[in-house]
Amino acid sequence: QSVLTQPPSASGTPGQRVTISCSGSSSNIGSYTVNWYQHVPGTAPKLLFYSNDQRPSGVPDRFSGSKSGTSASLAISGLQSEDEADYYCATWDDSLNGQVFGGGTKLTVL
Amino acid sequence: QVQLVQSGAEVKKPGASVKVSCKASGYTFTSYQINWVRQAPGQGFEWMGRINPSGASTTYAQKFRDRVTMTRDASTSTVYMELDSLTSDDTAVYYCARDIPNYYGSNWFDPWGQGTLVTVSS
Numbered sequence: 303q304s305v306l307t308q309p310p311s312a313s314g315t316p317g318q319r320v321t322i323s324c325s326g327s328s329s330n331i332g333s334y335t336v337n338w339y340q341h342v343p344g345t346a347p348k349l350l351f352y353s354n355d356q357r358p359s360g361v362p363d364r365f366s367g368s369k370s371g372t373s374a375s376l377a378i379s380g381l382q383s384e385d386e387a388d389y390y391c392a393t394w395d396d397s398l399n400g401q402v403f404g405g406g407t408k409l410t411v412l
Numbered sequence: 413q414v415q416l417v418q419s420g421a422e423v424k425k426p427g428a429s430v431k432v433s434c435k436a437s438g439y440t441f442t443s444y445q446i447n448w449v450r451q452a453p454g455q456g457f458e459w460m461g462r463i464n465p466s467g468a469s470t471t472y473a474q475k476f477r478d479r480v481t482m483t484r485d486a487s488t489s490t491v492y493m494e495l496d497s498l499t500s501d502d503t504a505v506y507y508c509a510r511d512i513p514n515y516y517g518s519n520w521f522d523p524w525g526q527g528t529l530v531t532v533s534s
Contacts, residue, residue, distance in 0.1 A: 304456055334517045334518040335514065335516065335517025335518050336518065337518060337520040337521070339457075339521070345526075346507070346523065346524040346525060346526050346527065347457075347507065347509075347521075347524045348523075348524070349520060349521065349522040349523070352512070352514070352520040352522075353514060353516070353517055353520075354517075358522065390456060390457055392457070392518070392520075392521075393517075393518040394517075394518040394519070398473070398474065399471075399474075400459050400461075400471075400473045400474070401447065401449075401459040401518070401519075402459065403449075403456055403457040403458070403459065404456065405455075405456040406456040406457070
């Protein structure tokens with residue numbers, strides 16, 4: 303059971319907009335910024351967003367991140383087949399004194 | 413470019429130990445902490461801890477505190493993660509990841525190593 307809660311799956315057709323949620327508590331998301339990672343199984347995970355909504359260079363602006371209270375969201379617009387991957391939210395947790403991750407959301411492009 | 417290259421896959425018997433290496437290049441080794449994260453089959457990511465290559469101080473997740481040791485060799489820009497008393501539950505892909513400090517929030521990890529599959533089986 304992950305500390306941060308994500309839906310296990312999400313899907314959309316090419317061109318659609320998809321949103322992935324990440325829910326936490328006051329000891330993690332409520333107190334710290336959120337980061338997102340994209341993981342294609344068999345490859346190295348890739349940083350997608352840091353500090354809630356900051357995109358590293360190379361990440362398309364079709365991707366956006368946000369945070370409000372104890373929840374965060376990742377949105378992907380203009381969905382493309384190459385976006386098919388697992389997406390994870392992550393942050394620090396004061397109670398556990400460690401980094402915590404969501405359980406991951408498998409995005410399928412139909 | 414910044415790169416983390418990990419050692420190859422391992423197969424271990426229950427009760428044994430495994431030591432995975434992570435060689436850094438493309439940046440000043442002692443300037444960034446290195447985290448270890450694992451992913452069991454069909455599961456999400458699990459943070460194990462981190463090491464500061466400058467001085468070798470460590471922070472371990474409570475779950476692994478009794479079984480994990482993280483060390484570094486500054487002469488080769490390599491960090492190591494050793495996990496003892498292996499069980500089948502430790503079968504996972506183990507990743508190292510560079511820690512980017514964030515004084516206003518949570519640190520983030522960038523880049524990650526390619527992963528090392530550790531299989532524990534009798």
